[in-house]
Amino acid sequence: MNELVPHVSSNSPAPYFSGTGMDARRQNRELTHARRAVRNEVTLANDKIDGRAALAEHAMHRLAEIDNTRRHLAGNDEALSQAMAEFEINFIRSVARDQIELFRGF
Helix, strand or coil, X not given: XXXXXXXXXXXXXXXXXXXXXXXXXXXXXHHHHHHHHHHHHHHHHHHHHHHHHHHHHHHHHHHHHHHHHHHHHHCCCHHHHHHHHHHHHHHHHHHHHHHHHHCCCC
């Protein structure tokens, strides 16, 4: 987990407001709510980063497999290799476009 998470976790000490009045309790509730919101934002950011990394890693593995397949199928035929490379390039562009679109809403 990220090093920011301990700073907003419920186990870390908080500068609670002292006193017995309603203002102190309200301020403590607001502080607790704000800390929870920050913790949730940090967790979501971590999840997005991990998701992007996993998608990129998967895409790179698949690209390597596709490249190896193209080389195997084309053999020494340079013209065939060039023709097949167009499909490989389209794959790369498509994955890049999908990756951008997937995380656009975040």
